[in-house]
Amino acid sequence: MKRFIGLLQKEFLHIFRDVRTIMILFGMPVVQILIFGYVIKNEVSEVDIAVLDYSRDETTIALKNKLEASGYFNILYELQSPKEIHEHFKEGKIKEVIVFPKGFSEKLTQGKSPSVQLILDATDPNYAQIVGQYTEAICLDFGLQESQIISQSSGISIQNRMFFNEKMESSYLFVPGTMAFILMLLSALMSSVSIAREKEFGSMEILLVSPLKPIQVVLGKVMPYVILAFANAVSVILVGNLVFGVPIEGSMLLLMLASVIFVFTALALGIMISTISNNQLTAMMMSMFVLMLPTMLLSGFIFPIENMPVFLQWLSTIIPARWYLDIIKIIMLKGGGMAFIWQQLLILIGMFVVFIGISVKNYKIRLE
Amino acid sequence: MTNDKIIIVKDMLKKFGDFVANDHLNFDVHRGEIFGFLGANGAGKTTAMKILTGLSKPSSGEITVAGYDVYKSGDTIKRNIGYMSQKFSLYEDLTIAENIRLFGGIYGLSRKEIKKRSAKILTQLGIEDMANKLVGSLPLGWKQKIAFSVAIVHDPAIVFLDEPTSGVDPITRRQFWDLIYDAAQRGITIFVTTHYMDEAEYCDRVAILVDGKMIALDSPQQMKKAYKKQNMNDVFVELARGKRFFEKAPNNK
Structure with a gap:
């Protein structure tokens, strides 16, 4: 020893x-x-995005505010026409463009679900996917709130809960x-x-x-x-x-x-x-x-x-x-x-x- | 009779696959003598020494070291021998004192005993003031002298030196051999391999190995006389050349 x-x-x-x-x-x-x-990090924060808003009504403005307030997104440009989408993607400053169709607010009040188009820069596919998921989650959440207030009509909503790592x-x-x-x-x-x-x-x-x-x-x-x-x-x-x-x-x-x-x-x-x-x-x-x-x-x-x-x-x-x-x-x-x-x-x-x-x-x- | 034979080797064979490294070696080493193993690189010196020190197992043969059988009593043998290899002298990132303490401890010396022997080694080598120097900062010749002193710190019956002086000049080799004589006088048997012919002259008896076979075993004086040569180098060249020629002859027809 x-x-x-x-x-x-x-x-x-x-x-x-x-x-x-x-x-x-x-x-x-x-x-x-x-x-x-x-x-x-797998989570996103302050992603620069652009918005192409054909409606420009109070609902889309509220949704845009909600996106920015989440801390995940930063709206860099308000686009005027679809032609600009490509330019901005090429520039590389933005990772996502959200397109709101015409009559967004009316559709929502009528109980129809308006669609939102997400266009993502998928040069980094994982990142694009995560950004897309975050956007989707915020829009869904927003839609749910609005529809509850306005028409009380509740569709089926999916709520995820992440066990063991709630905040991901x-x-x-x-x-x-x-x-x-x-x-x-x-x-x-x-x-x-x-x-x-x-x-x-x-x-x-x-x-x-x-x-x-x-x-x-x-x-x-x-x-x-x-x-x-x-x-x-x-x-x-x-x-x-x-x-x-x-x-x-x-x-x-x-x-x-x-x-x-x-x-x-x-x-x-x-x-x-x-x-x-x-x-x-x-x-x-x-x-x-x-x-x-x-x-x-x-x-x-x-x-x-x-x-x-x-x-x-x-x-x-x-x-x-x-x-x-x-x-x-x-x-x-x-x-x-x-x-x-x-x-x-x-x-x-x-x-x-x-x-x-x-x-x-x-x-x-x-x-x- | 066995008492004054400290190593007895009978018919030692070591094969690596088809390659025969030690081809039926037979020799005895007497207690207290300086026994030299002479041969070119690859002649089988290191292999034989590895078997005697327990680092390697022979393919066959009867071998007794310090009175114990290498097959049965390897552990007892280890306590009775010292070893210094060609590659290694000491741990370079430890001081001289730490190296002595480490090996003293490994060989089971008490702390008091280690202290006493450290002091003795340092005095003998005249380096009392260098005890706390890192070994890595010393010249090779010094490392080897200290390594030898460390290899015999536990007063073994036999010390095995595997080309202990490779890479140093003849003067430093001579100084190293003074230490070897000193140890031999204290009764420690020295088993040394070398390919320096001047070192062969310092041995009591020398065995010459060529291609795994032992082709001569005698004192340097007798060998020189027998082959009518001035020095061991010429004896070796003659023997090695003769062996090679003899071996190749049948194929040259």
Whole structure:
């Protein structure tokens, strides 16, 4: 045990002597979550639009006011003719044109539903879709109010309620996603690189010739990263909670337990990578391509898994972060307990066992 | 009889697929001697040393190190040996004192003992004032001297040195060998691989490896006498060339 502690101390010295590592370890998580939280937003605000109003009556004016008052839209131009639509789109300043037909107010008072045309700049299709949906929602809401006041005739109206994320805040998705990403990066990348470094410099041999058991050597290398990854998980949760208001509905203890299991899975993956790479560069490249990109793209962090082609959906099941993301969403946003996450936890534990098994096998082959 | 034979190797074979790295090696190393393993790169020196230190497993053969069987008592052997490899000298981002403390700790020395031995090493090398310097800032020759001192910090029965002086000039090599003699005098058996022929002269006995086979084993004096050469370099060239010629001859018809 005393031997092992010496090894741990040494690993911490390595980490703290290397300023670049420190910056990556402690700076990156916070920077990343702030970047994801502030920059990547799915909600819209102050979108510049134009209006082509053939009616110009009090109803359309009221609707325009409502659009602007919502804070989502900013009416930049009142167009006079349809010819201008194209020009303004080409100019690129506006993202949407709303066309009100003639006799808007009369139709509404007669109980007929007047139609509103939305023309969108779909060079960015996702964004256009979101803008369209927001406009639609405001118009529907407006129509409902007006028709209730005027004619009491109520049609069928659809009211959406977004459970677990009422305000559709994208940070609710990015905080759990960033957590998964950070923990994966720190645990797998840093541990695989640090083991590969010992191999590259030949110091691994010295440690393996010593009375330390191979398992002690490996634990001595990865333990510090468990502790650091954990500290980072806590800081990401805190930033998410305090800065972006992401709730923690479920048990903090369960969240921590799940995080520890995920960290161990990621570490096992890092160890596995280190058994097949002989230097730091290889370890880093492998971690990047094997871990980082799939974690970003296939875990459901940025793109919803349900929208992927079946093959990629199938591929996503072997990405540890997918299951962890599932777990933290359930715990943080839905307040779910063990009953809802045990399957995902078991999958992570299963992955851990497989990765460690492969590592041990690789290690034995190297001995023979 | 086995008492003064600290390493016994019988019929050691190591294959990597079809490639034979160690072809049925047979040799003994006596307690307290400086035993040299001589050969070009790829002759199988490092492979043999890896087997003796437990880093690699032999394909077959009987091997005893420090009185223990390598198959059964690998862990006991590890406590009784020291090792210094060609690639690595020390952790560059740790200070000299920290390196000594780390390896002292790994070999189970008490804190008090580590302190005592650190002081001794620093005095012996005349670098008392450099204890808190990062190893990375030192010249290679110094790193190697400190690395050797660290490799024997726990007073092992045998220390294995895998090309310990590669990359330094002959004068620094000579200084390094002073440390080796000193350790040998304290009763530590030295097993050293090298491809520097001047180092071969410093050994008590030398084994010469060519393409995985041991083609000679004797003291440098006897070898020089037997082959009527001035120095080990000429002996080696003669032996290596002879071996190659002999091997190729049947195919040249």
